[in-house]
Every structure is written in C-alpha cells, then in structure tokens.
Amino acid sequence: MGxxxxxxxxxxxxxxxxxxxxxxxxxxxxIMTTILGIVGAFVASYLGRALGWYGPGDGAGLIGAVVxxxxxxxxxxLVTSRRTT
Numbered sequence: 188m189g190x191x192x193x194x195x196x197x198x199x200x201x202x203x204x205x206x207x208x209x210x211x212x213x214x215x216x217x218i219m220t221t222i223l224g225i226v227g228a229f230v231a232s233y234l235g236r237a238l239g240w241y242g243p244g245d246g247a248g249l250i251g252a253v254v255x256x257x258x259x260x261x262x263x264x265l266v267t268s269r270r271t272t
Contacts, residue, residue: 189243193228193229194221194225194226194230194250195250196224196249196252197221197224197225197226197227197229197256198220198224198225199224199249199252200227200228200249200252200253200255200256201220201221201222201223201224201225201227201236201256202220202224203249203253203256204223204224204227204253204256204259205223205260205262206229207221207224207253207257208257208260208261223256223259223260223263224252224256226255226256226259227252227253227254227255227256227257227259227260228251228252228256229247229255229257230255230259231251231252231254231255232245232251232255232260234255234260235251
C-alpha cells in the first residue's frame with residue numbers, strides 16, 4: 188500500500204508544484220506531471236530518512252512531496268535550459 192499511496196500523493200504534489208513554479212521549461216501533460224510528483228515524493232522520502240525526519244517505513248507527506256517535486260522541477264529546468272542553449 189505504501190507505493191500506491193506514494194503515487195497518489197506524488198500526483199497531487201506534481202500538480203501543486205507546477206502551479207507554484209510555472210515556467211517555459213516545465214514538463215507538460217498528465218503523465219509527466221505524475222512522474223514529476225512521484226519522483227519528488229521519493230526524493231522527499233529519501234532526504235527525510237537521510238536527515239532523520241522519517242523512520243524506515245515512513246514516507247513524505249504532501250508538503251514534503253511538493254517540496255521534493257519543486258526541487259525536481261528546478262533541476263529539470265536547469266537540465267533542459269542547458270540543452271537548448
């Protein structure tokens with residue numbers, strides 16, 4: 188159930204992150220938004236466990252997943268802007 192919950196939270200986090208950090212280099216579409224949020228949720232869970240905020244079985248909540256998705260969106264923007272110039 189943990190993976191399914193991460194996917195659901197990740198999708199919501201991806202949508203929120205795209206509203207918070209809009210831009211020309213952002214990925215668009217339902218699938219890319221979902222992937223962005225899921226990766227952000229996993230990034231937030233990993234960083235939270237590394238910093239001691241979450242236990243071994245815990246995952247990031249919605250706010251942590253949104254922050255993780257914003258980080259992923261920022262990195263994605265950096266990578267795609269270097270590719271186009």
